[in-house]
Amino acid sequence: MARMRTKRHLPERMERAHEYWFDDPAANKGKWREACSFPSDCELWLELGCGKGKFATEQAQANPDVLYVAFEREPSVILAAIEKAKEAGLKNIFFVKQDIGLIEEFFSEGEVDRVFINFCDPWTRQNKPKRRLTYRDFIARYKTFVKSGAVLAFKTDNTELFDFSVEEFKACGMEVSDITYDLHNSGFDRVNIRTEFEQKFADEGVPIKRCTATFP
Ligand SMILES: C[S@@+](CC[C@H](N)C(=O)[O-])C[C@H]1O[C@@H](n2cnc3c(N)ncnc32)[C@H](O)[C@@H]1O
Structure with a gap:
């Protein structure tokens, strides 16, 4: 797979969309709904390796009551996804820039309803x-x-x-x-x-x- 070129002004652009990611996402383990100000009984859907976020943003848009969390480890790639969500004005999607190899550090037992x-x-x-x-x-x-x-x-x-x-x-x-x-x-x-x-x-x-x- 061709590597995506590093995006210009990446830190500044990430900062401008800070409402879509957490400084310490592992701190949300066991309390994602609360941390994202979502009802305690809402569904949480998780996407692993979301790439530039077309699927994630369209899925979140189609399911506004669902809390959608997308993992992606490549900084420029996740920035593209985050900017897509911001442009669409979505309020129910959050991104985690981490390796899926560490996934258990971010969720606790029974927390996730669906995986893509x-x-x-x-x-x-x-x-x-x-x-x-x-x-x-x-x-x-x-x-x-x-x-x-x-x-x-x-x-x-x-x-x-x-x-x-x-x-x-x-x-x-x-x-x-x-x-x-x-x-x-x-x-x-x-x-x-x-x-x-x-x-x-x-x-x-x-x-x-x-x-x-x-x-x-
Ligand atoms: C082949 S791309 C597919 C992207 C997107 N799901 C799509 O279908 O268009 C795989 C993506 O998963 C990400 N990825 C692969 N392994 C990963 C890992 N261990 N942790 C986080 N992201 C990973 C890559 O950076 C890449 O953006």
Whole structure:
């Protein structure tokens, strides 16, 4: 993947959009709703590796009662996402510039209602399956903070990663459903929000694979 060039005036621009991120997001562990001034019974949806934020902002916009938290580790990339949310005037989305490898530091048991993983790095060419965000060790971490019966929605262009992920979900006791190897030509597309990467692959004619997996 081509690296995004560092954005000009990055610190100043992050500062101008400070209402979308926290100086110490780990301090919100177990109290995200309270920290974001949201009702204690609202749903919290989490996106892992949100990229430039098209999916995150459209999803938050379509679900104004949901508290949406998006993780992304690349500073210039997350800035693009934050500025998108600010431009849309959204009040229900917050961003965390951290590595997903540290995810348990940010949420406590039963805090998260839904998880999205879209077009995560496949690590197929380097043959490093343990680095995939759908590898069983990552899923074990997600289990520490999702509600029982929470859904993980997963999309990718990469068939090897997709098949691997479905097996990992099952091995972790998750129920896998709504599988399609061609999302844009399936019934699931009616409610689908495209990500930046998804749009690029669609333009190249690559079919998108998608499934949901329910945590036990
Ligand atoms: C291939 S891009 C997909 C971006 C977006 N989800 C989309 O579909 O357009 C993967 C994104 O995940 C981020 N990412 C990958 N591993 C990460 C990690 N361990 N922690 C945080 N972000 C990560 C990358 O910086 C990149 O922006």
